Amino acid sequence: MxxxxxxxxxxxxxxxxxxxxxxxxxxxxxxxxxxxxxxxxxxxxxxxxxxxxxxxxxxxxxxxxxxxxxxxxxxxxxxxxxxxxxxxxxxxxxxxxxxxxxxxxxxxxxxxxxxxxKGERLMAFSLTEPGSGSDSGALVTEAKEEGDYYILNGSKIYVTNGKEADQIIIMASNDLSKGTHGGITAFLVEKGTKGLRVGRCEKKMGLHGTSTAELVLENCAVPKANVVGGVGKGFVVAMTALDVGRVSLGAGSLGGIQGAMNQALEYAKNRMQFDIPIVMHQAIQFKVADMAMHVLALESMVYQAAAFQDKMGYDPSKWSRSDRLKKSRDSAIIKCLASEWASKAVTDSLQIHGGIGYIRGTPIERAYRDARISEIFEGTNEIQRLIIAADMIERGWVQ
Ligand SMILES: Cc1cc2nc3c(=O)[nH]c(=O)nc-3n(C[C@H](O)[C@H](O)[C@H](O)COP(=O)(O)OP(=O)(O)OC[C@H]3O[C@@H](n4cnc5c(N)ncnc54)[C@H](O)[C@@H]3O)c2cc1C
Incomplete structure (x- = not known):
């Protein structure tokens, strides 16, 4: 090793x-x-x-x-x-x-x-529906086979980049009776395809630079050639993408913790109270020390998991079952821990800033609003814990 x-x-x-x-x-x-x-x-x-x-x-x-x-x-x-x-x-x-x-x-x-x-076409990914979030197998957007096409009908929500994307991976059901095992298919749908339109764009607490859009599919004809990964294989396709996403979310949170820590240190070294910089108070130091501990832990976790995914390569047919399970377990652990540590870091950093941290327009105020979503999207942290626990129950801890 x-x-x-x-x-x-x-x-x-x-x-x-x-x-x-x-x-x-x-x-x-x-x-x-x-x-x-x-x-x-x-x-x-x-x-x-x-x-x-x-x-x-x-x-x-x-x-x-x-x-x-x-x-x-x-x-x-x-x-x-x-x-x-x-x-x-x-x-x-x-x-x-x-x-x-x-x-x-x-x-x-x-x-x-x-x-x-090459950056010529922006992409998005659309799994979530009004009645299907954590329970992604319950999606009801239908894909009906018709000649050389699948005809998609339904409503997808909360699509990041949904407004701007040039091409979108959309999950729809090829067979509503089957759910995750054979009932979901991934389609590549190009912007401008007749029957695809952007609906409501959400107002959000944070991530104000991103669009979070509804996509409405009304008799949207997608060529069969645009099925990605085979009919009925969409759930596996989505989960593979989410394994990548959860490690990358960990990397973003790792950066977010450092940002919150740097801002806290900068402020605390300069802010005087009781005739000393507030960084001299141990209550402040303990918060910064926690952030540093989480940075060190995440550095190892994120880059080891990323290197492991690189080592596995890009051909899923060559992956062993134990590697697949490790990949999913580790990405769930990283997503969960990193997002919770990032939420703690922005909360503590804001506290170190005192009142000014609550004032609109300070970087920590924005970071505080932005961080919270990481405990929710790409699978809530409750769902990550279910993934981790299921693997523990089946295999125990395996390197
Ligand atoms: C800003 C933003 C961007 C997003 N971007 C995308 C995107 O690009 N593409 C996309 O497809 N989706 C996207 N989503 C959707 C996101 O992934 C979902 O919101 C998320 O998976 C949770 O689904 P839900 O909102 O339906 O919550 P629900 O599934 O209704 O969950 C509600 C609560 O119940 C809990 N819960 C549910 N089931 C269980 C269980 N079995 N055990 C314990 N607790 C449970 C959840 O953890 C949560 O706390 C985005 C969402 C937001 C807000």
């Missing part, structure tokens, strides 16, 4: 590039983005130019070929300054491109994955 964790020169260079971009280009637009609740077009365009939309995708499909480790480095660095940019990238990459990368045909990879990796 290799236990040393070092980053390559390429990975370090990527970290530097993202850190510079986050500081020089993202930070200045955040106040306006948050206040106006607008998708950050300018910085998204820059992320496309910089290759950020294809970091983990192999070069043969238009990406940078830097794997999940590179992808997590990018999200960690961006997470230090903003969660909206992460959510846009993650909805596109973890959830949008993963189904194509792991389960797409060669033709689908050339036609849809490559332009997505």
């Amino acid at each position: 290799t236990i040393e964790m070092t980053f390559t020169e390429d990975q370090k260079a990527l970290r530097d590039t993202v850190a510079r971009f986050a500081k020089d280009e993202v930070t200045p637009v955040l106040d306006e983005m948050d206040e106006k609740e607008e998708f950050p077009q300018k910085t998204v365009a820059r992320m496309k130019e910089l290759g950020f939309f294809g970091v983990p995708i192999p070069e043969e499909y238009g990406g940078l070929g830097m794997g999940k480790v590179g992808y997590c480095i990018m999200l960690e660095e961006l997470g230090k300054v903003d969660a909206s940019h992460i959510a846009i990238l993650a909805a596109h990459t973890s959830l949008g491109t993963s189904p194509l990368l792991y389960y797409g045909t060669e033709e689908q990879k050339q036609k849809y994955l490559a332009p997505a990796a």
Whole structure:
């Protein structure tokens, strides 16, 4: 077992590039983005130019070929300054491109994955419905076979990037009697397809740079060639994408904790009360120490899990059952822990800021509103605990 964790020169260079971009280009637009609740077009365009939309995708499909480790480095660095940019990238990459990368045909990879990796087409992923959230097998959007097409009818909700995406992975039921085992199919649906329209866009507590859209499907004809991963295999496709998503969410939270910690330290070193900087009070120090402990733990967890996913490769037919189970267990653990530690970090950092932390427009106030969703989306933390417990019951702890 290799236990040393070092980053390559390429990975370090990527970290530097993202850190510079986050500081020089993202930070200045955040106040306006948050206040106006607008998708950050300018910085998204820059992320496309910089290759950020294809970091983990192999070069043969238009990406940078830097794997999940590179992808997590990018999200960690961006997470230090903003969660909206992460959510846009993650909805596109973890959830949008993963189904194509792991389960797409060669033709689908050339036609849809490559332009997505190059940043020419933004992606989204649509599983959730009004009556089907945690219980994703209960989705009722129907896909009826008709000649060379599937005709989709139904309503999907809470789709990140739903308003802006050029192509969307949409989960629909090919057979309502079957549920997760054979009843769900993943479809690649292009924007502009007749019968697909963007409905209501939600107003949210945080993540103001992202759209969270309803998608309405009314007799939307999708070519059979756009079935991703086979008819009835959609649940496996979705869960594979979510395994990637949950580790990447951990990377974003790892950055978020560092951002909250840096802000707390900066403020506490300068804020005087009782004639000393408040950082001298142990009550403040304990909070910062907790953040540092969580950063160290997450660094190991996130990058080990990312490296493990890279080692498994992109062909699911070659994966062993034990590797699959480990991948899902570890990504659930990371998602759960990282999001809860991030919520604690922003709460504690805001407390260290005192009253000013509650004032609209301070970075910690935005970070506090942004962080909460990570305990909910990509599967709530209750669902993550169920995944972890089911594996413990079946296998106990296995390395
Ligand atoms: C900002 C935002 C962005 C999102 N982006 C996307 C996206 O891009 N694509 C997409 O498909 N979806 C997206 N979602 C949907 C998100 O993944 C779901 O909201 C989430 O999975 C929870 O589903 P739900 O809201 O229906 O809650 P419910 O499933 O109704 O859960 C409500 C509560 O009950 C608990 N609960 C449910 N079942 C159990 C159980 N068996 N045991 C214990 N507790 C249980 C839950 O943990 C939760 O606390 C997004 C949501 C938001 C708010």
